[in-house]
Amino acid sequence: MSMPTDDRPRPPTVGDERAQLEGFLDHHRQTLLWKCAGLTAEQLRQRPVPPSELSLHGLVRHLADVERSWFRERFIGEQVPDLFGVAESPGADFLSTAGADPAADIALLRAEIQAVREAVRGRGLDETASSPDGRTYSLRWVYLHMIEEYARHNGHADLIRERIDGATGV
């Protein structure tokens, strides 16, 4: 069992702060997509590591919503609704519901990443924004949080993928 072709970009080993933050975040965005590659819709919906209810499809939905929430809604202040109704139904993003199409949600994640890249271009790492919870966040914090958020969920994805078809890879 082997993972699909790995064409993920590697973060530069030397570089300024912004280049490295973006490099690590992009690497983890691509890692999540890589962990989902080559699987059927049914495999993407599986919850193969009980008692955890996590699925690759659920992780894709969650990260799409997290990208939108942290970068666009909270940092930039765009008036964008959450993608899967988590405001009314917490955890709805993680659910791989019967009506949700994994391929459509992967396309949605890719589109959200593109929208986020455009939204934060030109914003400085020391710029801050106050989120609805009243706390003030710097863009530097948001980048670091997103790297840890993706990496942690990619750890979940590692074990889920291995359980689905035996494929592994860092």
Place this chain on the structure above:
Amino acid sequence: MTTPKDDRTEPPLVGDERALLEAFLDFHRQTLLWKSAELTPDQLRLRPVPTTNLSLLGLVRHLADVERSWFRRGVAGEDAPPIFYTEQELDLDIDPPPDADPDADVAVYRAEVAACRAAVRDRGLDDTFVSRRGHTISLRWVYLHMIEEYARHNGHADLIREAIDGATGE
């Protein structure tokens, strides 16, 4: 199910680059110990996800050697040989032998973290070293890599811990 007491320190939301890098890394160091807290030695040795041989004990040993490798042998240039693995048996850190002692190994891990903090205290983020494979690597990259490394393994720890006793938590 026992979710251990959580006294981890959250990273500051605003601050300079070095302060945030250290705080995110420390948060994940504490998270690994939190995921391993209040379990018996036998529980720490368990490999409860059928398709992987990962255990919490293996992760603690692995991260001790990863800390030592990047911060002490790499950045600081110390002559600090691997703790748990050997040239002949490269997986002895993450795949512990049956006689490994979890209490002793957690103590070794804690000591290694303290030694790594001391080793890089006076180094700048733009300081570089040349790795064994010939790459020039900055301390900035090492911090970011260690954050992603820990976060990814803490994702593994999440599912392992949940499979051991049902305990969850970010």
